[in-house]
Amino acid sequence: MAYCAKCGSQLNESDKACGNCGEPVPGANRAPETTSSNDMWMGILSYLGLLALIPYLVKDQSAFVRSHAVRGIVGLASFAFSLIGIINVANKEDKDLPVIGNIRLIKG
Numbered sequence: 001m002a003y004c005a006k007c008g009s010q011l012n013e014s015d016k017a018c019g020n021c022g023e024p025v026p027g028a029n030r031a032p033e034t035t036s037s038n039d040m041w042m043g044i045l046s047y048l049g050l051l052a053l054i055p056y057l058v059k060d061q062s063a064f065v066r067s068h069a070v071r072g073i074v075g076l077a078s079f080a081f082s083l084i085g086i087i088n089v090a091n092k093e094d095k096d097l098p099v100i101g102n103i104r105l106i107k108g
């Protein structure tokens with residue numbers, strides 16, 4: 001049986017904090033803090049179109065946010081290429097896409 005380090009009250013094994021004084025129980029199961037909530041929101045922004053630029057451009061983001069921002073921007077770029085392609089089709093033009101149009105493999 002464990003006792004509160006602060007007030008000496010008896011603790012149940014499932015308690016995360018002392019029922020008497022609220023002192024956190026050491027070693028209680030807590031959510032591991034791998035990702036802060038800021039990181040989470042910035043990570044989500046990474047996949048919301050142009051908003052991906054926010055986590056990408058804001059300085060001092062964690063590596064976690066940065067890697068998601070880069071993935072988001074890659075997705076955004078492929079979406080932009082698709083749009084350009086659709087516009088070319090709509091204009092009945094046979095234009096190369098910018099940048100990737102020069103890659104022989106894609107050109108076929």
Ligand SMILES: [Zn+2]
Binds near residue numbers: 008018
């Ligand atoms: Zn206590």
